[in-house]
Amino acid sequence: MARIVQARGGVHALDEAHWRAMTEEPATNAPPQDRLGRRLHDLRISVTDRCNFRCTYCMPREVYGRDYAFLPRAEILTFEEIARLARIFVGLGVRKLRLTGGEPLVRRDLPDLVAELARIDGVEDIALTTNAALLRAQAPALRQAGLRRVTVSLDSLDDAVFGVMNGVNFPVSRVLDGIAVAQEQGLRPVKVNMVVKRGVNESSVLPMAVYAREHGLTLRLIEFMDVGQTNGWRLEDVVPAADLVQTIAREFPLEPIPPAYPGEVASRWRYVDGGGEVGIIASVSQPFCGACTRARLSAKGELFTCLFAASGVDLRALLRGGATDEELEAAIAGRWRERGDRYSELRSAETRGLRRVEMFAIGG
Numbered sequence: 001m002a003r004i005v006q007a008r009g010g011v012h013a014l015d016e017a018h019w020r021a022m023t024e025e026p027a028t029n030a031p032p033q034d035r036l037g038r039r040l041h042d043l044r045i046s047v048t049d050r051c052n053f054r055c056t057y058c059m060p061r062e063v064y065g066r067d068y069a070f071l072p073r074a075e076i077l078t079f080e081e082i083a084r085l086a087r088i089f090v091g092l093g094v095r096k097l098r099l100t101g102g103e104p105l106v107r108r109d110l111p112d113l114v115a116e117l118a119r120i121d122g123v124e125d126i127a128l129t130t131n132a133a134l135l136r137a138q139a140p141a142l143r144q145a146g147l148r149r150v151t152v153s154l155d156s157l158d159d160a161v162f163g164v165m166n167g168v169n170f171p172v173s174r175v176l177d178g179i180a181v182a183q184e185q186g187l188r189p190v191k192v193n194m195v196v197k198r199g200v201n202e203s204s205v206l207p208m209a210v211y212a213r214e215h216g217l218t219l220r221l222i223e224f225m226d227v228g229q230t231n232g233w234r235l236e237d238v239v240p241a242a243d244l245v246q247t248i249a250r251e252f253p254l255e256p257i258p259p260a261y262p263g264e265v266a267s268r269w270r271y272v273d274g275g276g277e278v279g280i281i282a283s284v285s286q287p288f289c290g291a292c293t294r295a296r297l298s299a300k301g302e303l304f305t306c307l308f309a310a311s312g313v314d315l316r317a318l319l320r321g322g323a324t325d326e327e328l329e330a331a332i333a334g335r336w337r338e339r340g341d342r343y344s345e346l347r348s349a350e351t352r353g354l355r356r357v358e359m360f361a362i363g364g
């Protein structure tokens with residue numbers, strides 16, 4: 001039976017279901033909202049803290065040398081544990097999963113994890129961020145397991161510049177080969193992440209844009225961020241988003257376009273001549289904390305609600321201590337509800353002094 005209600009804008013007839021939705025308390029399992037009204041939507045899963053590169057802005061080789069103690073295997077979440085947590089996150093509103101690290105492709109049998117995650121009802125997208133060194137060998141199995149898309153990190157097309165930035169002299173050609181194989185396997189659209197550091201790879205921005213246009217890739221230019229404690233970040237080394245846009249637009253005119261979905265962190269620009277688009281991730285010069293709907297699960301099972309946090313909630317202790325799904329769900333939802341993170345918006349001399357987790361530990 002329809003109910004007649006008077007509301008702003010006039011008198012409406014509502015069916016029973018609509019009436020109940022308006023008048024009942026929200027279900028207790030409604031997706032949690034944090035203190036700033038942000039809903040949980042994405043989960044980044046770091047599958048390892050190890051990496052075959054030593055990028056200067058992430059794991060500088062002087063700090064992460066031969067003697068550095070990475071996590072022992074027993075401390076890293078198993079695939080079963082990750083899949084169990086992912087299922088609970090999906091129950092709390094997560095729709096997108098991204099595998100990252102460290103370098104996710106150094107984790108053995110990664111396609112088995114992808115296959116488990118792909119079986120979770122409600123997952124709309126599974127993506128991977130990788131340096132592509134091992135992509136040729138693994139792309140077919142990953143695709144078959146249910147991976148949808150990859151983002152490949154590449155900071156220059158110039159071997160000398162890229163070699164310095166990746167810290168191990170890894171050649172550009174092998175990353176380009178990884179990108180090509182991802183495209184052949186249908187892991188599209190391939191996005192390419194380029195971190196820009198002043199005085200190091202600024203001159204690579206335009207050649208990278210040309211390459212991306214010619215190969216149907218979406219280039220995403222990322223401002224060098226002050227993540228972690230070891231990358232020697234200085235504000236002077238950041239090339240602001242506006243300059244990055246100008247560098248490309250002088251050659252290929254660009255126009256802004258709206259975000260593809262609410263909470264997208266990259267601002268999008270389209271080539272006026274139809275040559276595709278560029279994304280700019282301006283976490284320093286134009287922070288986007290207001291739209292931050294991401295949770296991060298570290299390789300050892302801590303839940304982080306901000307890239308710049310000092311510590312996370314130890315979900316591994318709960319998992320291995322015999323917690324039920326309901327208890328895990330309550331711990332995750334509780335943390336999300338109390339979250340008020342907006343580090344990038346507050347960035348200042350004061351916040352610079354705070355202890356922060358390293359990016360390779362929780363995934364970018």
Ligand code: SAM
Nearest residue numbers: 057058101102103129130131153193224225364
């Ligand atoms: N190893 C994989 C890779 O490099 O693609 C995945 C992990 S990596 C931590 C994820 C992303 O974070 C990469 O695109 C990397 O360039 C970016 N990143 C790492 N340190 C950064 C920093 N200090 N500022 C901005 N982006 C950074």
Ligand code: SF4
Nearest residue numbers: 051053055058102131
């Ligand atoms: Fe490794 Fe990625 Fe960090 Fe580079 S950015 S050191 S590839 S985890």
Ligand code: SF4
Nearest residue numbers: 289292306307343344
């Ligand atoms: Fe999200 Fe923290 Fe980054 Fe702000 S600084 S966008 S809250 S991860």
